[in-house]
Amino acid sequence: MRFKDGHLLGLEYVDREDIDLILKTAASFREVLERPIKKVPTLQGKTVVNLFFENSTRTRISFELAEKRLSADSVNFSSSTSSVKKGETLLDTARNIEAMKIDMVVIRHQSPGAPNFLAENLDANIINAGDGAHEHPTQALLDMMTILEKHETIDGLRVAIIGDISHSRVALSNIHGLLKMGAKVTLCGPATLIPREIEKLGVDVCYHIDDVLSSVDVINVLRIQLERQEGGLFPSLREYHNYFGITKARLDKLAKPITIMHPGPINRGVEISSDVADSEHSLILNQVTNGVAIRMAVLYLLAGGENINA
Amino acid sequence: MLKKSRMTSGKFENIPKNMLFKNIHVVDNSQKLNGRKSVVLKNGKIEDILENPPDSFNGEIWEEEGLVLMPGLFDMHVHFREPGREDEETLETGSFTAANGGFTGVACMPNTEPAIDTQEVVSFICEETKEYLVDVYPVAAITKKREGKELAPIAEMVEAGAIAISDDGSPVMNAEIMRRALEYSKMFNIPILGHEEDSNLSKNRHMHEGYYSTKLGIQGIPSLSEEIMVARDIMLTEFTGGRFHVCHISSKGSVELVRQAKAKGLNVTCEVTPHHFTLTDEAVESYDTNTKMNPPLRSEEDRLGIIEGLKDGTIDVIATDHAPHSIEEKEAEYIYAPFGITGLETAVGLIISQLLNKKVLGLKDIYDRCVKMPREILNIEVPKIKSGELANLTLFNLKVNWIYKENFSFSKSQNTPFKEHTLSGKGVCVINNGKIFKSPSIQ
Numbered sequence: 001m002r003f004k005d006g007h008l009l010g011l012e013y014v015d016r017e018d019i020d021l022i023l024k025t026a027a028s029f030r031e032v033l034e035r036p037i038k039k040v041p042t043l044q045g046k047t048v049v050n051l052f053f054e055n056s057t058r059t060r061i062s063f064e065l066a067e068k069r070l071s072a073d074s075v076n077f078s079s080s081t082s083s084v085k086k087g088e089t090l091l092d093t094a095r096n097i098e099a100m101k102i103d104m105v106v107i108r109h110q111s112p113g114a115p116n117f118l119a120e121n122l123d124a125n126i127i128n129a130g131d132g133a134h135e136h137p138t139q140a141l142l143d144m145m146t147i148l149e150k151h152e153t154i155d156g157l158r159v160a161i162i163g164d165i166s167h168s169r170v171a172l173s174n175i176h177g178l179l180k181m182g183a184k185v186t187l188c189g190p191a192t193l194i195p196r197e198i199e200k201l202g203v204d205v206c207y208h209i210d211d212v213l214s215s216v217d218v219i220n221v222l223r224i225q226l227e228r229q230e231g232g233l234f235p236s237l238r239e240y241h242n243y244f245g246i247t248k249a250r251l252d253k254l255a256k257p258i259t260i261m262h263p264g265p266i267n268r269g270v271e272i273s274s275d276v277a278d279s280e281h282s283l284i285l286n287q288v289t290n291g292v293a294i295r296m297a298v299l300y301l302l303a304g305g306e307n308i309n310a
Numbered sequence: 311m312l313k314k315s316r317m318t319s320g321k322f323e324n325i326p327k328n329m330l331f332k333n334i335h336v337v338d339n340s341q342k343l344n345g346r347k348s349v350v351l352k353n354g355k356i357e358d359i360l361e362n363p364p365d366s367f368n369g370e371i372w373e374e375e376g377l378v379l380m381p382g383l384f385d386m387h388v389h390f391r392e393p394g395r396e397d398e399e400t401l402e403t404g405s406f407t408a409a410n411g412g413f414t415g416v417a418c419m420p421n422t423e424p425a426i427d428t429q430e431v432v433s434f435i436c437e438e439t440k441e442y443l444v445d446v447y448p449v450a451a452i453t454k455k456r457e458g459k460e461l462a463p464i465a466e467m468v469e470a471g472a473i474a475i476s477d478d479g480s481p482v483m484n485a486e487i488m489r490r491a492l493e494y495s496k497m498f499n500i501p502i503l504g505h506e507e508d509s510n511l512s513k514n515r516h517m518h519e520g521y522y523s524t525k526l527g528i529q530g531i532p533s534l535s536e537e538i539m540v541a542r543d544i545m546l547t548e549f550t551g552g553r554f555h556v557c558h559i560s561s562k563g564s565v566e567l568v569r570q571a572k573a574k575g576l577n578v579t580c581e582v583t584p585h586h587f588t589l590t591d592e593a594v595e596s597y598d599t600n601t602k603m604n605p606p607l608r609s610e611e612d613r614l615g616i617i618e619g620l621k622d623g624t625i626d627v628i629a630t631d632h633a634p635h636s637i638e639e640k641e642a643e644y645i646y647a648p649f650g651i652t653g654l655e656t657a658v659g660l661i662i663s664q665l666l667n668k669k670v671l672g673l674k675d676i677y678d679r680c681v682k683m684p685r686e687i688l689n690i691e692v693p694k695i696k697s698g699e700l701a702n703l704t705l706f707n708l709k710v711n712w713i714y715k716e717n718f719s720f721s722k723s724q725n726t727p728f729k730e731h732t733l734s735g736k737g738v739c740v741i742n743n744g745k746i747f748k749s750p751s752i753q
Contacts, residue, residue: 012525090643111643112527113597132645134527172527195524 007119007126008298010135011176019141019180025297025305026145026290032069033293043072046303048104049097052078052129053090056108058264058288059129059139063106066295075102090114091121098122104302107131125302133167139263140173142294144181146287147218150259155182160212162244163222163271164193166233170263174220175201188212189222189244192233209244213251218259221246224271237270247273257281264288320406320720322443322745325354328369331705334377337673338695339682344674349379349695354744356699372739376709380677381693382414382702382742385654386684387478387503387557387581387629390416390446392438393431394423399634399722401435404654405444406720407632409747411654412704412737415445417688419503420456421479427451427462432470443745447473447688449503452491458482461491468498473688476503478557479604481539483509488543492552501553501579501687504543506564507605511535516645518591518606526594528644531606533561540564544571547578555687556580558631560605562615569624579687580619581627584653584660585727587616593727599640599647600727603633617670626683628676630657634723652721655737656714656728658706662735666708703741710736718750 011019032040048067052060060076067074077097094105104125107115112134119126130136144154151157159178165171165187175198178185185203187194194205206212213219224240234240246260260272260282268274277284329351336347336359348363349356390404399407401418408416418435420426426435432448439446450472451462456479464475475495482488482504495502512531517523519530540556544567547554559565559580571578585603590610593601601607619625633650640647661680665671671679681704685692693702711734716724739748 089638089641091641109643111645113644116597117643132527133529166529169527172525196519196530197521198524200521201525 006302007115008137008302009115009119009126009128011137011140011173011180012135014137016180019144019177022141022294022297022301023145023148025301026141026293029296029300030290030293033289039069039071041071042300042305043067043070043303046072046104047102048072048074048106048299049102050074050076051094051097051105051107052076053107053109054130056130059108062288062291063129063295065292066299069292070296070299072299090117094118094122098124104299127298127302130169132169133172134169135173135176136169137173137177138291138294138298139170140177141298142287142291143174143220143261143263144177145290145294146261146283147259149286150283151217154178157183157218158186158216159183159218159220160186160188160216161220161222162188162209162212162246163224164228165189165198165222166193166195167225167228168222170220170222175203179203186212186216190234190240193228210250210253213258214254216258218261219246221260221262221272223263223265223267241270245271245273246276248275248279251276259283261287320410320747322409322747325351325701325741325744325746326370328352328367330363330367330369330371331377331379332363332371332373334373334379335673336379336695337677338381339674339677340692340694341696343695351701351741354701356695356697356701358697359695372705374707376707377738378673378706378708379695380704381681381695382740383412383658383680383704384415384684384690385413385630385632385657386417386627386688388416388418388632388654389421389634389650390418391422391634393434397722398636401438401446403720403722404632405439405442405446406747407652407654408444409740410720410737410749411656412658412706412740413444413654414702414704414740414742415447415685415690417447417449417473417684419449419476419478420451425451425456426467426472427454427456429463429466429470432467432472436471443740443742443747445742447471447690449474449476449478451475452477452482452502453487456480458484458487461487461494464494465498468500473690474500474503474555476505476557478503478505481505481507481509485542485546489546489550492546492550492554496550496552499553499689501555503555503557504539505557506536506539506543508535508538511538516602516606517594518608520591520609522591522594526597528594533563533608533612536561536605537563537567540567544568544576544578547571548574548576553577558583558586558605558629559616559619559625560586560608560612562612565615565619565624569619569622572624579626579683580624581629582616582620582625583629583631584657584664585651587613587620588660588664589727597644598727599642599644600651600725600729602644602647602649603631603651604649620665620670620679626679627687628657628661628679629684630654634721635725636723637725640725650725652723652726655719655721656726656731656733658737659712659714659733659735660728662708663733667734701741705738705740706735707738708735710734712736
């Protein structure tokens with residue numbers, strides 16, 4: 001278990017017990033976030049580096065806030081281009097930063113496996129904040145935390161992940177996490193955006209959105225990127241919206257309301273229509289709040305924190 | 311051209327005047343040899359092949375359990391990076407690496423900088439290597455700069471010593487160019503060594519497409535990208551009557567296509583690398599960039615298809631695709647690391663561990679795949695273990711179990727996934743061109 005090894009590289013490497021512990025710990029931190037003074041001294045003296053090789057405003061801010069709420073010292077390293085292109089290898093960059101005596105590294109990188117690579121080469125605790133189309137474990141954890149606001153348990157819940165599965169780290173982390181917690185997971189999207197042999201992970205695949213919507217409790221709608229259209233993976237955003245977009249008309253046909261999530265940022269009118277995104281069944285903003293709590297929990301537990309509920 | 315490095319610590323010694331390989335397993339299918347014999351060398355020539363060793367012998371004697379003597383192994387697919395990337399390998403360090411791995415001959419691929427696409431570069435390689443123990447044969451580019459657009463000066467390069475043509479590293483995407491290359495090369499009876507990849511299906515992709523690419527979030531190269539080109543080039547071979555050899559075959563489907571082409575009587579052959587018959591895409595789970603090569607490690611089903619192809623003779627040759635890369639380039643994120651791994655020094659160990667010991671191939675088959683067929687495909691005379699012949703020999707030990715470590719290697723690069731792997735079987739010494747090279751012993 002990588003989590004117990006001092007890293008959070010992906011939910012593939014974390015067992016159900018650890019996921020439970022993170023979710024419980026996050027619930028406690030969520031309470032802290034509701035207080036007038038939203039700060040605890042838990043990570044005082046610890047230094048966290050946010051190493052972002054890819055633009056990501058919201059994930060970085062969420063981590064930064066989590067670090068500040070825990071009283072850690074945090075520094076940001078952002079580079080939209082790969083360090084390789086500057087002539088310095090990722091390893092050099094990371095070793096340099098580690099030489100400044102830091103405790104934890106939060107890394108966002110285009111290349112799948114970049115956090116695993118750092119974990120093998122550095123002594124610091126590594127937290128994956130998204131590596132290419134591999135994993136984004138804190139996103140999946142916050143998604144599960146959000147589900148638990150509406151549903152008593154994830155066990156037995158039917159969850160659909162909708163959209164570009166092939167290029168999504170959110171999808172893979174959600175698949176691993178949800179399956180470990182006992183959910184039934186269905187993937188839905190254009191056949192060109194569903195990677196081969198993904199059924200082997202234990203999920204179902206369906207290409208028909210209305211069939212999926214009528215048979216699930218929760219949907220997690222992924223962002224569709226225009227560059228996929230340019231890559232020839234589907235004909236147009238309009239066609240995508242018509243065949244896979246989550247609209248009020250589609251939801252109104254259902255026998256009962258379903259829970260709607262989206263990792264953001266949303267493309268209104270593409271994968272989800274505005275009236276749905278802003279509806280009472282949408283938990284999109286709760287996800288954002290829970291994100292800070294989840295990241296606090298992960299930082300706290302990796303720094304050696306005990307189960308604070310115990 | 312840059313001045314080449316002389317940093318190697320290897321040594322080709324002159325062959326001792328008298329040598330005796332005493333009571334060891336000798337294999338040469340052309341001489342119907344496959345059993346215990348004693349072989350006497352005198353002045354670099356094979357003097358005698360004896361049922362029983364002489365009672366007394368004045369000279370160097372090799373006698374050890376597990377030793378096998380064969381005509382020198384030949385690797386028809388290596389990258390020696392000279393000219394252009396002498397920091398990664400040179401003709402000289404590459405040759406020591408080959409000798410250390412048990413090879414007495416290699417064909418080096420043209421994706422150098424500049425490419426081997428002119429008579430000058432072909433002559434440079436032939437000239438530089440003429441005194442070496444290891445025979446180094448240049449493979450010339452099919453097209454200028456390996457761009458797949460215009461034919462390179464094939465006749466001139468063949469005249470200078472090129473033994474085949476290939477744009478290895480890149481496919482010839484234009485079927486018209488491939489057709490003309492097959493037609494033109496017929497005049498010299500040389501094969502085209504095809505790098506089979508439809509780059510539209512493989513561009514910006516980094517490993518085999520399948521369960522593991524999905525799980526690892528790495529965009530995958532489908533087996534199809536190879537199979538489509540193998541099918542196309544087999545059809546072009548049939549149409550033109552040319553000679554075509556599939557480099558580093560990696561998928562079960564490609565093996566089946568070659569099997570069908572052979573059944574039709576077409577002049578089609580193929581090679582496989584040791585890593586493709588040993589590893590699968592599961593190895594990429596480590597995100598070790600030394601599992602990244604092109605074609606990529608494929609599925610277990612593909613690997614089993616390759617084993618089947620080796621057994622039934624569809625796969626003619628084992629070749630390493632020895633592709634040295636600097637540590638700076640390989641010590642990178644998976645999607646930024648270059649394709650390719652070294653292979654010369656682990657090949658014999660993998661052939662013995664994975665094929666001989668698992669009863670996929672016998673020693674006679676290993677002779678065919680590593681001694682005879684690569685040379686026959688390239689129109690190079692196959693050395694024999696026969697009295698009166700110049701000695702061109704590989705001695706390897708089947709019974710040595712060893713762990714591959716960097717300090718064993720003579721290569722300038724160490725990009726191998728087999729670091730710290732336990733291998734059975736190891737090259738012991740090679741003899742060729744009046745010289746001998748002894749591999750350092752492993753203890």
